Amino acid sequence: MTEMVYGTAPIRAGEPVLPRWWRTVDKWSISCILLLFGVGMLLGLAASPPLAEKNGFDAFHYVERQAVFGVAALVAMLVVSTMPPDLVRRAGVVGFAAAFVALALLPILGTDFGKGAVRWYSLGFASVQPSEFLKPAFVVLAAWLMAAGQEVNGPPGRTISLAVALVVVAFLAMQPDFGQAALVLFAWGVMYFVAGASLVLLVGLAGAVVFAGVVAYQNSEHFARRIDGFLSPEIDPRTQLGYAVNAIQEGGIFGVGVGEGQVKWSLPDAHTDFIIAVAAEEYGLILVLAIIALYLTVVLRALYRLTRERDGFIRLAGTGLACSFGVQALINMGVAVKLLPAKGMTLPFVSYGGSSIIASGIALGALLALTRTRPQGEIGDLLRRGGRA
Structure with a gap:
């Protein structure tokens, strides 16, 4: 009866997976994601050889590692994208528990690799950053809690999800890792808004975040140094930000030419946090706009497909995953042009980094799984029929 009322998407009996x-x-x-990975490999060929040479490795050491990480990420993305929504939910909850335990043990077993922030586990041949895997798992967990809270006699899912978010933060x-915390x-805020949070509550939460930022500024030298650098009208040309901004200016519209860029010789993070500076210097504004268009396409297509979805969990989880993916890219590029304070955040599927790219593959796999066409009615069917069951 439900199918007669709401309509169904085509389904073929016995069709292989x-x-x-x-x-x-x-x-x-999928095409945009593959193109982003291809761009990342191309930029890695330009950005990583100087660092590999400095560290005593073969010229394409980091490119080869990125290729291995990227293939693993694409395989993870494809596997996760075949899962039904209920399996995505279960895997997300289990994954959150595992990632949170790993995050909690970092002060005891983790390392900072000389960067002043204990964020990684060293495995000898590679390192693992638990927060990268925690983000998509948290989105799935929070979406499940909020969706459960919308049911009749359901638990206080929004309150529980907020408590979990605050503990994670x-x-x-x-x-400290204020970028990932933000x-x-x-x-959480995006999903809470989609779930129907009041504007007053959101404004109050925004005020609380600002207050927490003030406290962090007064008590954390790491946080204060980055905010002061952002607010300063002058850019020290000897800093990473100074090198990045200069490279972007030098690139102009069409770039200085493939292999002709100089910023990769000065920036220690040219292949990770500031890889967009390498793209802008060697290929110009044209490639940067193309990269932005690829991210926008993934996010907007996901949000468009989610507008037709009736399942509350799918809408919330998909929205959280899509917006997190897009905002992380926005933050990375915003830092490179000093629109945002430095946060040490990678450019998804483009920057070098095993944990980052594999976690991005898992997150995008979940997003693709949640936005697949399924044999069910869409929310538009319900609205057109006045909510009749």
Whole structure:
């Protein structure tokens, strides 16, 4: 009866998993993700050889590692994208528990690699950053709690999800990792807004975040140094930000030419946090706009497909994953042009980094799984029929 009222998407009895996946997944988004990975490899070829030479490795050491990480991320993305929503939810909850335990143990077992923030586990041959995997898992967990809270006699899901978010943010702030903490709060706020939060409450939460920022500024030298650098009208040309801004200015519209850029010889993080500066210097504004267009396409197509979804969990989790993906890219590029304070955040699927790219693959796989076409009615059907069951 429900199918007669709401309508269904086409389904073929006995259809194998892979053909059904290919027929229902968003192919435009997959294409954009593959292009982003290709751009990342191209920029890695330009940005990483100087650092590899400095560290005594082969010229393409970091490129080869990025290729291995990227293939693992794409495989993870494709596997996760074949999962049904209920399996995505269960995997997200279990993944959150594992990532949170790993995050909590960082002060005891973690390392800072000389960067002043204990964010990683050293495995000898590689390192793992738990916060990267925590982000998508938290989004799924929070979406499940909020969706459960919308049910009749459901638990106080919004309140519980807020408590979880604050605990996660507290652990991230202790590293310190204020960038990831801000991203977690942003994802929670977006989902809370979609779930129907009042504007007064959101304004109050924004005020609380500002107050927390003031406290952090007064008590954290790491945080204060970055804010002071951002607010300063002058840019020290000897800092990473100074090198990045100069490279972007030198690149202009068409760039200085492939392999002709100089910033990669000065920036220690040219292949990670500031890789957009390498893109802007060697390929110019044209490539930067193309990269922005790829991120926008993934985010906007996901949000468009989610507007037709009736399931509360899918709408919330998909929105949180899509917006987190887009905002992380926005933050990374905003830092490079001094529109935002430095946060040490990678450019998803483009920057070098094992934890970052594999976690991004898992997150995008979940997003693709949640935005697949399924044999169910859409929210528009319900609205047009006046909510009749």
